[in-house]
Amino acid sequence: MNRNFFIYWTFVLCLVVEGYAVNYTCTVNPDGFCIFQGVRITSVEEANDVDLRAPSYDLTRIKFRESEMFVLPSRIYSTFPQILELRVWWQSLHSIHIPSNLLHLDAERNRINTISYDTSTVPMLKKLELGHNRLKSIENISYFENLEFLDLSHNDIRSIDLVLFQRLKHLRVLDLAANNMAIVKNSMEHKLESLAVLHLNDNRLSYLDINVLRQFPNIEKLDLFNNQLMYMEFENMRSMFPKLSIANIYGNDWNCENLAEMIIYFKKINILEYKLYSVLKCRERAVDGICCSEGKALTILKKSNQYFSNYVNELNLHSQHIMQEMKQSKQEIRKLIEHENMTQASLKAFSDDMSAIRNRIESIAAITDANNGSSTAIPRQTKKHEKVDKLVQEILKIKQDHQSLARENQVFKQQIEGYEEMKSIIQELKQENNNLRTKLAKLLDDFHEIKSVKSVPTA
Ligand SMILES: *[C@@H]1O[C@H](CO)[C@@H](O)[C@H](O)[C@H]1NC(C)=O
Ligand SMILES: *[C@@H]1O[C@H](CO)[C@@H](O)[C@H](O)[C@H]1NC(C)=O
Ligand SMILES: *[C@@H]1O[C@H](CO)[C@@H](O)[C@H](O)[C@H]1NC(C)=O
Numbered sequence: 001m002n003r004n005f006f007i008y009w010t011f012v013l014c015l016v017v018e019g020y021a022v023n024y025t026c027t028v029n030p031d032g033f034c035i036f037q038g039v040r041i042t043s044v045e046e047a048n049d050v051d052l053r054a055p056s057y058d059l060t061r062i063k064f065r066e067s068e069m070f071v072l073p074s075r076i077y078s079t080f081p082q083i084l085e086l087r088v089w090w091q092s093l094h095s096i097h098i099p100s101n102l103l104h105l106d107a108e109r110n111r112i113n114t115i116s117y118d119t120s121t122v123p124m125l126k127k128l129e130l131g132h133n134r135l136k137s138i139e140n141i142s143y144f145e146n147l148e149f150l151d152l153s154h155n156d157i158r159s160i161d162l163v164l165f166q167r168l169k170h171l172r173v174l175d176l177a178a179n180n181m182a183i184v185k186n187s188m189e190h191k192l193e194s195l196a197v198l199h200l201n202d203n204r205l206s207y208l209d210i211n212v213l214r215q216f217p218n219i220e221k222l223d224l225f226n227n228q229l230m231y232m233e234f235e236n237m238r239s240m241f242p243k244l245s246i247a248n249i250y251g252n253d254w255n256c257e258n259l260a261e262m263i264i265y266f267k268k269i270n271i272l273e274y275k276l277y278s279v280l281k282c283r284e285r286a287v288d289g290i291c292c293s294e295g296k297a298l299t300i301l302k303k304s305n306q307y308f309s310n311y312v313n314e315l316n317l318h319s320q321h322i323m324q325e326m327k328q329s330k331q332e333i334r335k336l337i338e339h340e341n342m343t344q345a346s347l348k349a350f351s352d353d354m355s356a357i358r359n360r361i362e363s364i365a366a367i368t369d370a371n372n373g374s375s376t377a378i379p380r381q382t383k384k385h386e387k388v389d390k391l392v393q394e395i396l397k398i399k400q401d402h403q404s405l406a407r408e409n410q411v412f413k414q415q416i417e418g419y420e421e422m423k424s425i426i427q428e429l430k431q432e433n434n435n436l437r438t439k440l441a442k443l444l445d446d447f448h449e450i451k452s453v454k455s456v457p458t459a
């Protein structure tokens with residue numbers, strides 16, 4: 001009795017815990033956003049227990065305000081299947097999932113380091129604002145092929161290969177400001193015609209080969225201010241970027257001679273916006289209100305610039321090569337999978353045949369058994385012969401099938417071996433690439449050293 005009582009209450013308690021959910025209801029604002037307020041989620045488990053309520057569930061715009069969420073409520077996208085716009089600003093999110101129908105996500109000022117997406121279809125997202133987060137690795141961005149506006153400023157990206165944006169054929173604005181970037185690489189093979197605005201300001205660039213931006217022929221605005229640039233080739237800028245009209249370059253460590261020539265060139269080609277304001281006081285000198293220094297001879301800078309750009313080019317070629325290899329191995333894998341499917345299908349047909357034959361053997365055995373000692377043995381005997389002939393034929397056919405299957409498997413095995421080989425080649429290439437990277441980092445150090453020598457007072 002006591003025991004039953006206990007079991008009963010355990011059961012009831014389980015039901016209550018199971019049914020426990022925290023419910024939040026949003027209110028619709030005149031601007032069309034339904035706003036959730038004060039949502040608290042401190043773990044992934046808690047996110048499963050949150051139910052979102054709304055005056056209607058065909059809402060397209062959702063906003064969270066004054067909330068503290070580790071992740072979004074798990075059911076948010078199934079609750080609002082027609083969502084187009086989501087704003088989750090300043091909410092301590094650590095990761096974000098972007099469903100394929102969403103058009104605009106503003107998730108600035110969180111702690112996001114992971115962006116996941118629905119792998120089944122190409123996301124429709126057009127505008128993504130992820131400024132002030134903790135992104136280090138942004139490979140997944142390359143799947144958002146419909147992006148037009150991408151803000152990744154104030155993250156921790158450090159070094160970037162612009163090839164990541166190759167597939168974003170509609171991208172107009174790319175903001176990579178304030179990311180601790182020391183190097184910008186570009187192993188893109190095709191031009192990205194859509195890009196008009198590129199922010200690279202407030203990084204740690206001490207070197208920029210302007211040629212890495214060659215794949216953005218329609219660029220109109222280029223922000224390079226607040227870096228540590230000393231020298232830049234500018235002579236081909238007009239032919240590379242016929243539409244360029246704003247090129248902010250202030251707040252760098254320009255060599256005065258290079259800067260003076262660059263400003264003359266800018267004026268000549270009608271780039272009239274290259275600074276936000278004129279500085280009043282510089283450590284050494286100013287040219288046209290932009291600080292510069294006389295320290296290092298221009299020829300030395302030019303030379304090291306050339307040296308450096310050769311290395312970066314080599315690195316880019318390597319990246320391209322690796323990408324090519326990857327593409328090939330992807331195709332190989334696809335072929336192998338197709339082949340495996342075929343083999344699977346043959347095996348299935350084979351086992352179907354086998355069971356058909358077995359049925360036949362059994363029925364023939366039954367006939368012979370029934371025949372034993374029977375008076376009508378002779379006509380049955382000829383029937384039996386027919387059956388046996390058929391059986392022999394079937395077995396022959398199975399043998400042939402089996403042989404061709406074995407051959408197929410042999411080919412399949414060889415292909416897999418080839419794939420293994422390719423994998424090791426790619427591994428080697430990766431290693432080489434890493435070595436180059438290390439060399440590059442060392443060069444960067446040397447470069448910084450050259451720069452620091454500059455600050456020794458000139459006689
Ligand atoms: C939330 O709603 C569910 C389902 O209607 C209910 O079972 C649960 O008790 C509610 N929770 C709170 C805290 O109101
Ligand atoms: C990239 O996206 C995949 C698929 O959505 C996800 O599993 C993975 O965690 C993401 N990686 C990063 C670094 O965001
Ligand atoms: C192989 O078979 C699987 C499952 O039967 C299927 O999902 C997949 O699409 C097939 N792949 C190809 C390339 O036919």
Ligand SMILES: *[C@@H]1O[C@H](CO)[C@@H](O)[C@H](O)[C@H]1NC(C)=O
Nearest residue numbers: 365368369370371372373374
């Ligand atoms: C069938 O006949 C053979 C020889 O005529 C005999 O040895 C055997 O036992 C018989 N089998 C049955 C099941 O009657």
